[in-house]
Amino acid sequence: xxxxxxxxxxxxxxxxxxxxxxxxxxxxxxxxxxxxxxxxxxxxxxxxxxxxxxxxxxxxxxxxxxxxxxxxxxxxxxxxxxxxxxxxxxxxxxxxxxxxxxxxxxxxxxxxxxxxxxxxxxxxxxxxxxxxxxxxxxxxxxxxxxxxxxxxxxxxxxxxxxxxxxxxxxxxxxxxxxxxxxxxxxxxxxxxxxxxxxxxxxxxxxxxxxxxxxxxxxxxxxxxxxxxxxxxxxxxxxxxxxxxxxxxxxxxxxxxxxxxxxxxxxxxxxxxxxxxxxxxxxxxxxxxxxxxxxxxxxxxxxxxxxxxxxxxxxxxxxxxxxxxxxxxxx
Amino acid sequence: xxxxxxxxxxxxxxxxxxxxxxxxxxxxxxxxxxxxxxxxxxxxxxxxxxxxxxxxxxxxxxxxxxxxxxxxxxxxxxxxxxxxxxxxxxxxxxxxxxxxxxxxxxxxxxxxxxxxxxxxxxxxxxxxxxxxxxxxxxxxxxxxxxxxxxxxxxxxxxxxxxxxxxxxxxxxxxxxxxxxxxxxxxxxxxxxxxxxxxxxxxxxxxxxxxxxxxxxxxxxxxxxxxxxxxxxxxxxxxxxxxxxxxxxxx
Amino acid sequence: xxxxxxxxxxxxxxxxxxxxxxxxxxxxxxxxxxxxxxxxxxxxxxxxxxxxxxxxxxxxxxxxxxxxxxxxxxxxxxxxxxxxxxxxxxxxxxxxxxxxxxxxxxxxxxxxxxxxxxxxxxxxxxxxxxxxxxxxxxxxxxxxxxxxxxxxxxxxxxxxxxxxxxxxxxxxxxxxxxxxxxxxxxxxxxxxxxxxxxxxxxxxxxxxxxxxxxxxxxxxxxxxxxxxxxxxxxxxxxxxxxxxxxxxxxxxxxxxxxxxxxxxxxx
Numbered sequence: 001x002x003x004x005x006x007x008x009x010x011x012x013x014x015x016x017x018x019x020x021x022x023x024x025x026x027x028x029x030x031x032x033x034x035x036x037x038x039x040x041x042x043x044x045x046x047x048x049x050x051x052x053x054x055x056x057x058x059x060x061x062x063x064x065x066x067x068x069x070x071x072x073x074x075x076x077x078x079x080x081x082x083x084x085x086x087x088x089x090x091x092x093x094x095x096x097x098x099x100x101x102x103x104x105x106x107x108x109x110x111x112x113x114x115x116x117x118x119x120x121x122x123x124x125x126x127x128x129x130x131x132x133x134x135x136x137x138x139x140x141x142x143x144x145x146x147x148x149x150x151x152x153x154x155x156x157x158x159x160x161x162x163x164x165x166x167x168x169x170x171x172x173x174x175x176x177x178x179x180x181x182x183x184x185x186x187x188x189x190x191x192x193x194x195x196x197x198x199x200x201x202x203x204x205x206x207x208x209x210x211x212x213x214x215x216x217x218x219x220x221x222x223x224x225x226x227x228x229x230x231x232x233x234x235x236x237x238x239x240x241x242x243x244x245x246x247x248x249x250x251x252x253x254x255x256x257x258x259x260x261x262x263x264x265x266x267x268x269x270x271x272x273x274x275x276x277x278x279x280x281x282x283x284x285x286x287x288x289x290x291x292x293x294x295x296x297x298x299x300x301x302x303x304x305x306x307x308x309x310x311x312x313x314x315x316x317x318x319x320x321x322x323x324x325x326x327x328x329x330x
Numbered sequence: 331x332x333x334x335x336x337x338x339x340x341x342x343x344x345x346x347x348x349x350x351x352x353x354x355x356x357x358x359x360x361x362x363x364x365x366x367x368x369x370x371x372x373x374x375x376x377x378x379x380x381x382x383x384x385x386x387x388x389x390x391x392x393x394x395x396x397x398x399x400x401x402x403x404x405x406x407x408x409x410x411x412x413x414x415x416x417x418x419x420x421x422x423x424x425x426x427x428x429x430x431x432x433x434x435x436x437x438x439x440x441x442x443x444x445x446x447x448x449x450x451x452x453x454x455x456x457x458x459x460x461x462x463x464x465x466x467x468x469x470x471x472x473x474x475x476x477x478x479x480x481x482x483x484x485x486x487x488x489x490x491x492x493x494x495x496x497x498x499x500x501x502x503x504x505x506x507x508x509x510x511x512x513x514x515x516x517x518x519x520x521x522x523x524x525x526x527x528x529x530x531x532x533x534x535x536x537x538x539x540x541x542x543x544x545x546x547x548x549x550x551x552x553x554x555x556x557x558x559x560x561x562x563x564x565x566x567x568x569x570x571x572x573x574x575x576x577x578x579x580x
Numbered sequence: 581x582x583x584x585x586x587x588x589x590x591x592x593x594x595x596x597x598x599x600x601x602x603x604x605x606x607x608x609x610x611x612x613x614x615x616x617x618x619x620x621x622x623x624x625x626x627x628x629x630x631x632x633x634x635x636x637x638x639x640x641x642x643x644x645x646x647x648x649x650x651x652x653x654x655x656x657x658x659x660x661x662x663x664x665x666x667x668x669x670x671x672x673x674x675x676x677x678x679x680x681x682x683x684x685x686x687x688x689x690x691x692x693x694x695x696x697x698x699x700x701x702x703x704x705x706x707x708x709x710x711x712x713x714x715x716x717x718x719x720x721x722x723x724x725x726x727x728x729x730x731x732x733x734x735x736x737x738x739x740x741x742x743x744x745x746x747x748x749x750x751x752x753x754x755x756x757x758x759x760x761x762x763x764x765x766x767x768x769x770x771x772x773x774x775x776x777x778x779x780x781x782x783x784x785x786x787x788x789x790x791x792x793x794x795x796x797x798x799x800x801x802x803x804x805x806x807x808x809x810x811x812x813x814x815x816x817x818x819x820x821x822x823x824x825x826x827x828x829x830x831x832x833x834x835x836x837x838x839x840x841x842x843x844x845x846x847x
Binding site: 491500 | 692789799
């Protein structure tokens, strides 16, 4: 694959991953805490040692020192140099690579302008809001014109509205960016809207790779199921997925298919849009959305024993291990 | 007050009282001990005399050696001690003016000599040979420095030392360690250093003798014992010890 | 203005007041005992000017050497992992616990005219450290270096090591990262270390007088001058002490404001 990324690496004790990505594409990396997402990205950046290979346009990154790789990393928490202005932060990379100061500063000013914060060039990081700092961090990484851009949770910790705005802008920039982007995120919406493909890490291994649609419709891990708000029940070689809206809640044992019923105590009750979302510890944990009236009628409070059931026609079944992880359908 | 506060207060008080208790013990002394404040240059000879005194009198002798000026000041301030012994008149005067001394006695003299490391690397034979060598003497402000200045002037020596040491022992130390090729110290210091130095007499230095003074202090607990020490200094046995140590007779 | 968190506990305020008294009373007493009208005459004396100038000069030169030698060492101790690092750090702090006179003896054994390094040096070049102003600088560097190294190492350690990682991903070499990121972020710690080192140097006495002796204009620093003057003229010694106190306090006050702010706080 010319110009693409082909990875097969292991970070001892943390993560093992094999996948590919096309030039210009955005790959979202999702998974629970401790799954190894940061380790994977730091290995690609050269900050932690890894075995195996990571070929970017036929050059093995793992054979290069961190500073030689054409990789840009936007850290969780930005890590903007506190003693330098926004402009100097963005100009840092080009200057470190030998570009004369005046030229680097001009280019830095342009980048800040592209991200809509040109007028903040003279400010110190502590004088910037969360969203502004994140933009500077992105500009700083892009200013070195990397061929691989790594973003570690860029929207975490931001105000919801600010995050939305930034998401839209970033989506635009990434569409125009011809390198490859890896985006670690907690938010389903990032995976669903910005990404071309999604890679799911769980327990240090690749659990699933696919398009956002595939992954959200047929999640193979509880984490992703939660993320996209689906119930997933595992049964030997089959996964059964169904959304909370199709789950019926009752106090007496329901009729119908014996396979599709569960019981357990209510663990949590919270509003969810116009409905009430009920979390039941029915081994596995399942979520059901009911109307507020129904919740009141059934007396759904934590601890109450309930039955959950769902119609056969409302579920989706799929095998647990179809294609081996590592291939991304173009 | 909570239990905790009470406990910590009790601990603090216990510590304080035990500290206070410590201070008392030493000064109280057993049955009779003698405290002598003496100039640094008397260190070795006084310790020898102290041994004799302890054997004869059966009491312990405690010495406090230091610069004559320091000791005189301490005595003037009322520091505990039975005898004050200085290497020059000025210091003794400080104590006398403060009214803390009894009758002053002159018990020894000292003469300035040149000392060099044992092998005399600079081949020094007279004061004139000091020129262009690395030599040291006491600072002008201390007794041995004043004597040295007098001797140097009397011999029209203009060469400058590389260092003016704060007391005669420091001067001696520079020579013994080999850092200085020569030094001007007292005959008693040369004697105390024994084989560590080579001594060279200075003709005419007897014109600038240093005298040593001793006096009983008013704060003494046992006047009889104090007088016994002073008597020892002027006795034949005492004078013998002094001359052995390189001192001259008064 | 009431402190919203409540009144400061007496259990803290009383010992704190005690500490202040313990530190301040001797200094105030010293000022009170000085013959102030006679002070101007004292200030004009040649030995005082020479000694004061020598003290300030040697301390400043020494602390600059401490920076040149100490900054790299602090970086090595803070950033590199190697066996024996703990031992090395312990060795570096030894001069801190060594009595100054012992330090002087150690210096003499190594660099004295008959010393392990000093003797060959003397034979080869005709130069020896004792009794020279350079010897004073050497002694000062020996006693002040630990202060500087430890302060700077502390500053390096407290900075987030991920800044170095960020610099690396942006293409900076370790040297560039050191120059443009590590050192600027550690500046307050570096400044504090240098001030401590300078102050220690200024007050250095034991090592200097043992190793270098005492000669006006060459090796007679203020502490030396005060010590020998005290043997003959108490008032003069007191006046000199006062001068030294004033100079030290003035410099420390002047430097503190400018250099000991938090990183990025000065705009």
